[in-house]
Amino acid sequence: MTHGTATRTRTQRLRSIWHSDFVYSFRHAPVAVASATVVLLMVLAAVFAPLIAPFDPFNPATLNLMNGFTPPMEPNAFTGESFWLGTDDQGRDVFSTILYGMRISLFVGFSAVMLALVLGVVLGLLAGYLGGWTETIIMRVADVQLTFPAILVAMLIFGIAKGITPPEYRDQMAIWVLILAIGLSDWVQFARVVRGATLVEKNKEYVQAARLIGRAPLAIMLRHILPNVLNPVLVIATISLALAIIAEATLSFLGVGAPPTQPSLGTLIRIGQGFLFSGEWWILLFPAATLLTLALSVNLLGDWLRDALNPRLR
Amino acid sequence: MLAYVIRRVFQSAIVLLIVGLVAFAMFRFVGDPVDNMLGQERTQADIERLRDRLGLDLPFPVQYWRFLQEAAQGNFGLSYRQGRPVSDILIERAPATLELAAVSGVLALFVGIGLGVFTAIRRRGTAANLIMTVSLIGVSLPTFLIGILLIYLFSVELGWLPSFGRGEVVDLGGWTTGFLTISGLKALILPSITLGLYQMTLIMRLVRTEMLEVLRQDYIRFARARGLRERSVNFRHALKNTLVPVITITGLQLGSIIAFAIITETVFQWPGVGLLFINAIQFVDIPVMAAYLMLISVMFVGINLIVDLLYFAIDPRLRVDRTGGGGK
Numbered sequence: 001m002t003h004g005t006a007t008r009t010r011t012q013r014l015r016s017i018w019h020s021d022f023v024y025s026f027r028h029a030p031v032a033v034a035s036a037t038v039v040l041l042m043v044l045a046a047v048f049a050p051l052i053a054p055f056d057p058f059n060p061a062t063l064n065l066m067n068g069f070t071p072p073m074e075p076n077a078f079t080g081e082s083f084w085l086g087t088d089d090q091g092r093d094v095f096s097t098i099l100y101g102m103r104i105s106l107f108v109g110f111s112a113v114m115l116a117l118v119l120g121v122v123l124g125l126l127a128g129y130l131g132g133w134t135e136t137i138i139m140r141v142a143d144v145q146l147t148f149p150a151i152l153v154a155m156l157i158f159g160i161a162k163g164i165t166p167p168e169y170r171d172q173m174a175i176w177v178l179i180l181a182i183g184l185s186d187w188v189q190f191a192r193v194v195r196g197a198t199l200v201e202k203n204k205e206y207v208q209a210a211r212l213i214g215r216a217p218l219a220i221m222l223r224h225i226l227p228n229v230l231n232p233v234l235v236i237a238t239i240s241l242a243l244a245i246i247a248e249a250t251l252s253f254l255g256v257g258a259p260p261t262q263p264s265l266g267t268l269i270r271i272g273q274g275f276l277f278s279g280e281w282w283i284l285l286f287p288a289a290t291l292l293t294l295a296l297s298v299n300l301l302g303d304w305l306r307d308a309l310n311p312r313l314r
Numbered sequence: 315m316l317a318y319v320i321r322r323v324f325q326s327a328i329v330l331l332i333v334g335l336v337a338f339a340m341f342r343f344v345g346d347p348v349d350n351m352l353g354q355e356r357t358q359a360d361i362e363r364l365r366d367r368l369g370l371d372l373p374f375p376v377q378y379w380r381f382l383q384e385a386a387q388g389n390f391g392l393s394y395r396q397g398r399p400v401s402d403i404l405i406e407r408a409p410a411t412l413e414l415a416a417v418s419g420v421l422a423l424f425v426g427i428g429l430g431v432f433t434a435i436r437r438r439g440t441a442a443n444l445i446m447t448v449s450l451i452g453v454s455l456p457t458f459l460i461g462i463l464l465i466y467l468f469s470v471e472l473g474w475l476p477s478f479g480r481g482e483v484v485d486l487g488g489w490t491t492g493f494l495t496i497s498g499l500k501a502l503i504l505p506s507i508t509l510g511l512y513q514m515t516l517i518m519r520l521v522r523t524e525m526l527e528v529l530r531q532d533y534i535r536f537a538r539a540r541g542l543r544e545r546s547v548n549f550r551h552a553l554k555n556t557l558v559p560v561i562t563i564t565g566l567q568l569g570s571i572i573a574f575a576i577i578t579e580t581v582f583q584w585p586g587v588g589l590l591f592i593n594a595i596q597f598v599d600i601p602v603m604a605a606y607l608m609l610i611s612v613m614f615v616g617i618n619l620i621v622d623l624l625y626f627a628i629d630p631r632l633r634v635d636r637t638g639g640g641g642k
Contacts, residue, residue: 159595163344
């Protein structure tokens with residue numbers, strides 16, 4: 001009996017989620033469904049790259065230099081081996097390097113956005129709720145940073161952090177430095193939106209009530225205000241993810257990002273550009289196409305999310 | 315009015331002081347300046363003497379003040395990598411970047427306004443829709459991929475245009491220009507399109523939106539009712555009224571053109587300030603990084619200030635509440 005009730009409530013709950021506005025508008029937006037599917041597939045491919053990739057591109061033991069420059073879907077002239085998307089100059093399978101590259105691009109993108117999000121939300125909450133000097137200092141710093149394009153700020157932070165790390169650790173630390181640089185260049189958006197929303201929320205009755213019963217400011221900020229300002233944060237995070245992936249690719253392409261030992265999609269494009277004139281188009285084309293598909297899908301998903309969650313943000 | 319101007323100038327000065335502090339901190343704390351200047355064979359006495367000469371034992375604010383004085387005179391010391399004064403290197407590289415930025419800016423402005431007016435007037439036409447769609451793709455393509463794509467089409471496949479460098483340049487008393495030779499002009503085409511494309515789509519979309527807004531206004535309908543020619547209505551009456559925000563945005567974008575030149579210059583190996591900056595990051599050449607930072611912030615802050623003040627002067631409607639608000 002109880003079991004039956006439980007199942008019914010579960011199906012009821014599933015049904016109510018299925019029919020909720022949010023899911024309804026998702027199901028009826030083909031672009032959103034398509035881009036979400038693409039993003040999901042790419043994330044899965046990146047996470048399970050070691051299982052999917054036919055070769056381990058970073059294990060020198062499995063590499064054969066004779067396989068270098070094999071065109072896609074054609075057997076190599078010397079070894080007779082064939083690769084879906086061809087091989088690069090060192091005989092690495094392009095499909096496998098893309099999978100591993102996507103792993104790094106997505107990891108850097110996600111981590112950078114998480115860093116920016118946490119930093120921006122915390123500072124935004126503090127600025128909005130406490131006001132006074134805290135607010136002035138935080139928002140002034142935000143204004144100064146907003147004067148400069150984010151990519152320039154990221155380059156500068158990367159340069160400084162590279163200067164601080166000892167030379168022998170630079171390649172090892174590059175990925176973390178990259179996350180730091182992109183994350184720190186991007187917190188302002190979050191802080192501004194959260195501060196604005198906090199200013200609105202803090203004068204509402206439920207916050208006054210919480211204050212009246214003597215809850216600590218920290219508890220009010222985290223337990224009461226934060227849940228009510230999260231929607232726009234989610235939207236900005238999605239759009240930021242697309243921007244962060246492109247920023248990472250740009251930095252790595254310029255040679256101030258992921259090192260050749262841990263190539264991201266940007267590094268792969270940088271490597272591929274060198275073979276543009278000699279006719280090995282596949283080394284460049286496939287990583288570039290992957291980057292574009294990824295960035296475009298995340299962007300489209302973000303656009304839809306913005307409209308679905310908060311029409312006012314348009 | 316005067317209060318607003320003074321406050322705006324004061325704010326700009328604060329921003330520059332903060333940026334100066336960052337640049338100074340880079341000099342002082344990223345690596346040891348003494349380490350960077352003395353070779354392997356040095357004695358403790360050498361180190362003491364250099365520390366004394368550089369004033370590294372003075373209190374922090376005094377050091378910062380001395381740094382600002384030197385920076386104001388354009389002295390950023392020697393490049394770690396090239397061993398030459400940073401200011402000399404910057405002056406040598408500046409013409410390449412400025413010419414590239416100027417051509418891209420003009421290109422973006424004229425083509426952007428032209429396409430914007432076109433897409434606004436032929437709002438439902440096939441060509442206008444096509445332009446809008448293409449512009450959407452153009453915005454989502456990263457700059458460096460656009461550059462590579464152009465190189466592939468026009469240098470590799472067609473072989474029409476050079477893929478790197480400035481071509482032949484003429485030296486006009488310290489200012490090298492690529493405007494006077496055929497190869498210099500040809501070398502400018504691809505980089506300036508790459509750099510200007512984003513701004514072009516931005517201006518186009520802005521002009522289109524503003525035009526659609528203005529075309530709905532009563533005075534446009536009256537102008538039509540009076541029997542003015544379509545051309546005259548569109549350009550003499552409508553376009554004129556859209557230009558104030560367009561000029562503001564373009565002004566603000568000037569700064570980012572210079573910043574994004576870093577990417578374009580790397581793709582095309584264009585010997586400008588941006589490529590210098592990227593190389594400086596790769597080799598941790600702190601003086602060049604700091605000097606570039608100061609240079610570009612003076613430019614950004616200056617442009618922002620001028621645009622704000624101009625906007626304020628041009629559009630009287632802003633004067634009422636802007637004085638109380640203190641900016642966004």
